[in-house]
Amino acid sequence: MNSEKDYIDRYYMTEVDKYSDSIYCHHTVMGEHVEEHQHHKGQFLYTEGGIVFLKTPEKSYFLPARHYIWIPAGTRHSIHPSSPTVIMRNLYFPKFDTDSLFYEKINIYPVNDLLIELIMFSNRWNGNIHKSDEPNYTLAKSFKLILPELSQSELPLALPYPNNPLLIQVITYLEKDLSKNVTFNELSEHFDVGERTLARLFQKEINMSFIQYYTILRMLTALKLLLDEKLSIKEVSNRVGYHSLPTFSNTFHKIIGVRPSEYVKKKSYLL
Structure with a gap:
């Protein structure tokens, strides 16, 4: 990894979407910022150690502690942390036949104790989780499927441009x-x-x-x-x-x- 651009090309543009049907998991210290990009998979993003601004062509979103943001597949966005030591916890999911309208909207939601436990459990995963990787794949898929049930109150933590x-x-x-x-x-x-x-x-x-x-x-x-x-x-x-x-x-x-x-x-x- 020679530069931030190399990191973005390798991780965001290559690794996340390398396998269309895998669930991709990545935990990392953010660094300065992540330039505008997009994924074919939907993204669950939770951060620790500070606040994060996430910008799309239409709005600026503010992600505070104890909240997560769901970023639908194909959404162009850049990520700007309040500190280079902010930790990003990411899960990227392919589309499932059971997906509801919940997964088509970019929104910020509070995280309850159950979701915190699930996020901490995901620390053991890294990289692609394939359908053959049982029981991890079923557990990771369940993580996505339970989000609408645990995310009843979206927060208007966004300001349009x-x-x-x-x-x-x-x-x-x-x-x-x-x-x-x-x-x-x-x-x-x-x-x-x-x-x-x-x-x-x-x-x-x-x-x-x-x-x-x-x-x-x-x-x-x-x-x-x-x-x-x-x-x-x-x-x-x-x-x-x-x-x-x-x-x-x-x-x-x-x-x-x-x-x-x-x-x-x-x-x-x-x-």
């Missing part, structure tokens, strides 16, 4: 200082555009309202900040524009699925 130049400016402005807690009216006045026009722009370009986008942006930023041990929950709350701790906690719980205090308590275990 706008193409409109004005909306790009608006979003860049919001990202610069989330502590300001900018209102929609203030945003409209700052960019000298009517509120109705701006509202239609958000819906047309990214298929969500301003408040939906702004809330998810702030919660994703809060997740990143909570992984910094130097910041308290109150400090994180203020940094993302919530000066009421209960309001911040309730919003975080609604979007992420756990309260910030629970997330911080579990942090050492999750990472």
Whole structure:
């Protein structure tokens, strides 16, 4: 392995899809990032040791601790870890006749205790698992088949990319200082555009309202900040524009699925 490109060519472009009917398993330290690529197989990705951004041509996904992302076959994506020491746990699955619509959507889901145990069990696998490799193949296939049952609540941990130049400016402005807690009216006045026009722009370009986008942006930023041990929950709350701790906690719980205090308590275990 002489370079990152050699690694990507050998692993992502060659090894994963070398056998069309095998299940491919790979656990590795990520390094800096993985350039855009795609697989013929669907990918289960779980990470340890930090957070990961996964980018497709349409959206930027945020994968925090204690969550996994399902990437459907054929989806072009790049992977960007918060640290080169992040560990990637991957399982790549061929299509099965029993596959449901669940496997056709890219989504992020929380990981419960049972799935954690299954992920840890997969540590003993490496490389291609063929149908003849029993009982490993049956166990690995069962891993995929049980995912819909264990993944009832998808999380909106993704932000779409706008193409409109004005909306790009608006979003860049919001990202610069989330502590300001900018209102929609203030945003409209700052960019000298009517509120109705701006509202239609958000819906047309990214298929969500301003408040939906702004809330998810702030919660994703809060997740990143909570992984910094130097910041308290109150400090994180203020940094993302919530000066009421209960309001911040309730919003975080609604979007992420756990309260910030629970997330911080579990942090050492999750990472």
